[in-house]
Amino acid sequence: MPVNITEEFVRQLMEQIDFLTKQNSTLTATVDSMNLTIAELNQTIRELKEQLNKNSKNSSKPPSSDGLKKPVVKKNRSLRESSGKKRGAQKGHDGVHLSVISNPDHTREHMHSDCTGCPYRTKCLDKACIKETRHEIDAVVTVDVTAHNLIEVRECPLHGGVKTGAFPENIKATVQYGKNLQAMVVAFNTVGAVSINRTHEILSSVFNIPLATGTIKNMVTRCAESLKDTYEQIRLKMITLGLIHCDETGSRVDGKTYWVHVASDQDYTYLTINQKRGQAGMDAADVLPHTHGIIVHDCWGSYWKYQDVTHAICCAHLLRELNGVIENHPEQTWAVRFKKLLLDMKKVRDKALLSDKDEVSYYHRHKFDREYDSIIKTAYAENPLPEAPAKKRGRKKKGKVLNLICRLDNYKASVCLFIKNLCVPFDNNQAERDLRMIKVKNKVSGCFRSEDGAQEYLTIMSYIGSARKHGINAFTAIREALNGTPDIIFN
Numbered sequence: 001m002p003v004n005i006t007e008e009f010v011r012q013l014m015e016q017i018d019f020l021t022k023q024n025s026t027l028t029a030t031v032d033s034m035n036l037t038i039a040e041l042n043q044t045i046r047e048l049k050e051q052l053n054k055n056s057k058n059s060s061k062p063p064s065s066d067g068l069k070k071p072v073v074k075k076n077r078s079l080r081e082s083s084g085k086k087r088g089a090q091k092g093h094d095g096v097h098l099s100v101i102s103n104p105d106h107t108r109e110h111m112h113s114d115c116t117g118c119p120y121r122t123k124c125l126d127k128a129c130i131k132e133t134r135h136e137i138d139a140v141v142t143v144d145v146t147a148h149n150l151i152e153v154r155e156c157p158l159h160g161g162v163k164t165g166a167f168p169e170n171i172k173a174t175v176q177y178g179k180n181l182q183a184m185v186v187a188f189n190t191v192g193a194v195s196i197n198r199t200h201e202i203l204s205s206v207f208n209i210p211l212a213t214g215t216i217k218n219m220v221t222r223c224a225e226s227l228k229d230t231y232e233q234i235r236l237k238m239i240t241l242g243l244i245h246c247d248e249t250g251s252r253v254d255g256k257t258y259w260v261h262v263a264s265d266q267d268y269t270y271l272t273i274n275q276k277r278g279q280a281g282m283d284a285a286d287v288l289p290h291t292h293g294i295i296v297h298d299c300w301g302s303y304w305k306y307q308d309v310t311h312a313i314c315c316a317h318l319l320r321e322l323n324g325v326i327e328n329h330p331e332q333t334w335a336v337r338f339k340k341l342l343l344d345m346k347k348v349r350d351k352a353l354l355s356d357k358d359e360v361s362y363y364h365r366h367k368f369d370r371e372y373d374s375i376i377k378t379a380y381a382e383n384p385l386p387e388a389p390a391k392k393r394g395r396k397k398k399g400k401v402l403n404l405i406c407r408l409d410n411y412k413a414s415v416c417l418f419i420k421n422l423c424v425p426f427d428n429n430q431a432e433r434d435l436r437m438i439k440v441k442n443k444v445s446g447c448f449r450s451e452d453g454a455q456e457y458l459t460i461m462s463y464i465g466s467a468r469k470h471g472i473n474a475f476t477a478i479r480e481a482l483n484g485t486p487d488i489i490f491n
Contacts, residue, residue: 043399050328050400101135143207146178177219181209183479185216186223190460191474193437195445196220223481224456230486231459234270234466235287238263242293243423245431246303248277251438252447253454260458263287264434268489269465271434271458273451278302294417296428299407311414314428315342318415321404329401334379338408341371345419346426353422360419368419372412379405434465463489 111128115121148171153163170179188194188202196216203209238244248261251273259277263270263285274281279302282288288295288306296312297303303311319342325335348364383402398406408415418424441457448454460478466489467477480488 046328047400050324053328054324101137104135141206143209144178177211177215179479179482182219182223182482183475185211185219186460186478186482187475189216189220190457190478191437191464193441193444198445220460221456223478224459226481226484227459227463227486230463230481230489231270233487233490234268234462237268238265238270238287239290241265241268241291244287244291244293244295245425245428245434246282246288246295246297247428247431247435248281248300249435249438250277251442251454253451254449255447258451258454260435260438261285262431262434264431264465266430267466267469269434269462269469271438271462271465273454273458279305282306294421294424296425296431298428299411299414310417311411312417312424313411313414315346315415315418316427316429318342318408325401325404332379332382332401334375334382334405337371337375337378341368341375344368345416349419349422349426357422359422365419368416372416376405376409376412379408437461 111121115124118124148167150167151165155161156163185199185203188199189196194202196213199216200211200213203211244263244265246261246263248259251258251260253273256275258273258275259281261272261274261281270285270287272281272285274284276284282302288303288309291306292308294310294312295303295306296314298314298317319339322335322339322342325332326339329335345368348360348368352360383399383405385398385402418426438461448457463481463486464474464477468474470489472480472488477486477489480486
């Protein structure tokens with residue numbers, strides 16, 4: 001049957017086609033948008049899963065953040081390869097143990113019960129001998145009170161007139177606390193990480209010395225004030241050092257987050273606090289702006305703003321990040337290779353140091369250099385740079401894996417500096433050790449009440465940390481500071 005095709009029919013048909021075409025375009029755009037949203041949601045899910053799986057073994061999170069449920073430590077999760085040795089002290093290790101005291105404070109003799117009250121006791125003792133000696137080491141909890149009497153001679157037969165003595169220079173009040181007690185109080189509050197209130201409780205219950213909390217606070221403040229010049233000298237030494245470790249950690253001050261910055265080496269520790277984590281806080285510490293040597297850090301972006309220094313990246317942080325990639329992205333073959341490369345480089349470096357060599361052989365340096373480039377090439381191949389969406393501005397987010405690859409590529413010289421310069425350590429553990437007590441203090445005592453109080457604590461801890469590195473225990477160091485001789489750490 002013939003169809004009567006009119007102009008009106010064709011027009012209606014073209015309108016319908018145009019409508020369907022527009023509808024199809026709209027639906028296609030909707031599908032594309034939904035696919036993009038799904039991809040972004042899947043990426044978010046992967047990132048959240050990675051976040052949940054993070055612990056101190058596969059990220060920069062501190063061990064304290066693991067909580068009661070500690071991560072299961074497997075052989076392949078260790079940052080370092082197994083040495084094959086048994087756990088515990090090795091053969092030939094001196095260890096720490098009780099030893100016989102050559103000059104005991106007290107001596108007690110123990111005879112047979114039959115000898116008690118025996119008329120021949122003295123005669124027997126003349127022919128007796130010591131069969132065995134045992135030592136008991138105990139702590140004596142006591143308070144020593146010294147009364148200083150000022151003597152006045154009313155009439156001296158030799159010199160004539162009234163003669164009055166003088167108190168020692170350090171005895172200034174009718175009743176005061178001695179330097180040993182003050183040093184112990186400061187040690188409780190700083191090294192012991194005990195709060196002022198708990199320090200008061202300990203002194204009251206153990207020593208029967210009911211020091212007021214205000215008095216305890218004043219003792220800590222006076223100790224910090226006595227260390228101002230020493231604290232400044234430590235800062236100046238940091239500036240002149242050829243290599244320093246840098247790091248930062250958060251701390252609570254009056255309910256707000258502050259940042260403690262550290263600059264340290266094997267001999268000295270310098271701690272400061274600031275509201276800023278980045279360059280503003282580092283500049284306020286007044287060390288890095290004047291430094292021209294090598295700084296070891298965790299690759300935090302703010303450190304790269306200092307151009308007049310040589311940067312060395314902590315490889316322990318890289319190992320933890322690589323562990324995270326290996327655990328959460330098993331398809332990333334490059335991460336396993338790179339982890340092995342870092343550990344192999346460390347092994348060769350440690351062997352060179354044990355052999356008293358000044359550098360690693362050219363063969364190993366060339367080998368590691370080629371392997372490094374090869375792994376980075378594989379990493380880029382496994383993680384192609386994402387394309388930006390057509391209708392969205394800017395670049396698409398790279399993701400943590402690709403960011404790590406780019407960082408390893410861009411900062412290759414800083415990552416490998418420890419293999420080229422044996423004076424550069426493999427990790428930044430020195431700075432992390434110097435910051436550890438800050439976290440302990442926060443956990444035990446809570447937050448600092450003021451920025452000034454926090455700075456007083458850091459001033460004392462900078463001094464104590466430096467003293468320990470010179471073989472001086474904390475109590476002795478604090479007592480020397482209170483006596484006006486803190487410069488013993490520079491001798």
